[in-house]
Amino acid sequence: MSSVSWASVRVVTAATVCAAGLWAAPGQAVADGPNGIDDLRPGAHAAExxxxxxxxxxxxxxxxxxxxxxxxxxxxxxxxxxxxxxxxxxxxxxxxxxxxxxxxxxxxxxxxxxxxxxxxxxxxxxxxxxxxxxxxxxxxxxxxxxxxxxxxxxxxxxxxxxxxxxxxxxxxxxxxxxxxxxxxxxxxxxxxxxxxxxxxxxxxxxxxxxxxxxxxxxxxxxxxxxxxxxxxxxxxxxxxxxxxxxxxxxxxxxxxxxxxxxxxxxxxxxxxxxxxxxxxxxxxxxxxxxxxxxxxxxxxxxxxxxxxxxxxxxxxxxxxxxxxxxxxxxxxxxxxxxxxxxxxxxxxxxxxxxxxxxxxxxxxxxxxDGAPFTRYRWFLPVAGAVGAVAAAGLGTALWRRRRLARQGPGEGAGPGSGSA
Missing domain, CATH: 3.40.710.10 (DD-peptidase/beta-lactamase superfamily)
Structure with a gap:
């Protein structure tokens, strides 16, 4: 497997783990909130x-x-x-x-x-x-x-x-x-x-x-x-x-x-x-x-x-x-x-x-609370975080591909690289 492929795998894995953590956290907050369902302050409407x-x-x-x-x-x-x-x-x-x-x-x-x-x-x-x-x-x-x-x-x-x-x-x-x-x-x-x-x-x-x-x-x-x-x-x-x-x-x-x-x-x-x-x-x-x-x-x-x-x-x-x-x-x-x-x-x-x-x-x-769709107010931060991680990973992968192309085969690849 090429170094670019390994980098892509690591990027995708990191993005998935990050997104999963962000996805799960709001759900736990909803389930364990002080009122059991979302935040029902006086004047706020329940989400579902x-x-x-x-x-x-x-x-x-x-x-x-x-x-x-x-x-x-x-x-x-x-x-x-x-x-x-x-x-x-x-x-x-x-x-x-x-x-x-x-x-x-x-x-x-x-x-x-x-x-x-x-x-x-x-x-x-x-x-x-x-x-x-x-x-x-x-x-x-x-x-x-x-x-x-x-x-x-x-x-x-x-x-x-x-x-x-x-x-x-x-x-x-x-x-x-x-x-x-x-x-x-x-x-x-x-x-x-x-x-x-x-x-x-x-x-x-x-x-x-x-x-x-x-x-x-x-x-x-x-x-x-x-x-x-x-x-x-x-x-x-x-x-x-x-x-x-x-x-x-x-x-x-x-x-x-x-x-x-x-x-x-x-x-x-x-x-x-x-x-x-x-x-x-x-x-x-x-x-x-x-x-x-x-x-x-x-x-x-x-x-x-x-x-x-x-x-x-x-x-x-x-x-x-x-x-x-x-x-x-x-x-x-x-x-x-x-x-x-x-x-x-x-x-x-x-x-x-x-x-x-x-x-x-x-x-x-x-x-x-300024958020009509209370249960889903976390969606935009999650999407932003996942997008940032994915963009960073893609940039890293492209940089490493250009570097390997300039170095030529077998030059400075490091342990674990190369093809199987």
Whole structure:
């Protein structure tokens, strides 16, 4: 074998070893990173959400055990999920995609579909037709026929009192009950909420109507990026109508974890979002809380323990666990990042990109690591290193060939050279 051939072999071998070392190092960093999958700082999007989200499929509790992370508490709810916002990192879940009736937590989807349609200062006089079709036993805000209300009053009725009269009135303004249901279903589809089937805009028990802990988390995440949604979801009490007058009265938010009532202590740092109950759905809850610059979202559906405050106390336990576990817990799933559509402004899920929509008043800005393709950000340095090694080796081989040509055969070749 010629000296040039040996040099080429040595160059190729060196380049291969160098490239292999550089290739393996980032992979190890990803696998052994502080969060188990890439670097999920608040505001950064996971690189491969689809790969991780598969862990949410199937039945039972999903949690990746680690020595320094406590296990999530045992709760009786049929389905639940704990998510770190705005990174979207799912810390733990149980039956996250199980279809269950959502009760009034579905009003969050109603708000996502209808809230942008009308200015809060718009005045609407409630008619008898607006209030038609309300199911017996529905929660009511106490709207009165032939009385003018600002749109903001109607949303206070939706979020605080879970009032079906407020939902029906806004749906009537939106073009009717059927159109509003269609709008809600389209909004769910756009956000990637594949488990949700809408049959009643106010969440009242209706055959075929279901959602899931995962989808409710999508609704909560999307809602908290909107200023008005976040405001209404966190409001503890309001005057109805807010302008006052002889017929005005005070309504209080029925979310006991937010206001503290009926034997439930308010949760420190809670910022909303929505509770629900029907005889078929049981109790349901979407709850977001902020502590020390971290925002967590818990969705919980139908506790089985029988306690009247079980939905709130089980949510409290999951929030407490989440704040303790979040800094070190590995993700079992990732909610898709949201980005406004350039044409319509509607939020849509995106993948392989940093999160660009901050949570409103959630204490965390829209931070990114400057590298949308996080898992592959090492590719350019690797390519550059391999190219440099290959160029150096090629230059060495050509130099030695020219030198041998000038020296002639058998002159200064050195040990081990020559042909076999």
């Amino acid at each position: 959400p689809a790969d991780v989200e598969n862990r949410l499929d199937g039945r039972g509790v999903r949690f990746l055990a680690r020595r320094d992370v406590p296990e999530p508490p045992e709760v009786s709810a049929l389905s639940w999920m704990v998510t770190d916002l705005p990174s979207g990192k799912v810390l733990a879940a149980k039956d996250a995609h199980r279809p269950l009736p959502p009760a009034s937590t579905l009003k969050t989807l109603f708000a996502l579909a209808v809230l942008p349609k009308f200015a809060q200062s718009t005045v609407h006089t409630v008619s008898l037709a607006d209030l038609a079709g309300i199911e017996a036993g529905s929660s009511l805000a106490g709207l009165r026929e032939d009385m003018p209300y600002q749109v903001a009053d109607l949303w206070h009725g939706v979020f605080l009192s879970s009032g079906s009269d407020a939902v029906h009135t806004l749906a009537s303004m939106n073009g009717g009950w059927g159109k509003t249901i269609d709008d809600m279903q389209e909004t769910a589809r756009r956000l990637g909420a594949r488990d949700t089937r809408v049959a009643s805009a106010d969440g009242f028990d209706t055959p075929g109507q279901v959602s899931s802990a995962y989808d409710l988390a999508l609704f909560g995440q999307a809602g908290l990026t909107d200023r008005d949604f976040a405001h209404f979801a966190s409001t503890k009490q309001a005057e109805l109508p807010q302008e006052g007058g002889p017929d005005a009265f005070t309504i209080q938010n029925t979310n006991r974890l937010l206001v503290g009532s009926h034997g439930v202590k308010p949760y420190a740092g809670l910022i909303g979002v929505k509770n629900g109950y029907t005889s078929h759905a049981g109790n349901t809850l979407i709850a977001a809380a902020r502590r020390g610059g971290r925002t967590l979202l818990v969705t919980l559906m139908n506790p089985q323990s029988g306690g009247r405050n079980a939905v709130y106390e089980e949510t409290r336990a999951l929030l407490d666990w989440g704040f303790e576990a979040a800094p070190r817990a590995a993700a079992v799933g990732v909610l898709p990042a949201l980005e406004p559509d350039e044409r319509t402004g509607e939020l849509r899920p995106v993948t392989h990109r940093p999160r660009s929509v901050p949570l409103h008043k959630a204490g965390v800005g829209a931070q990114t």
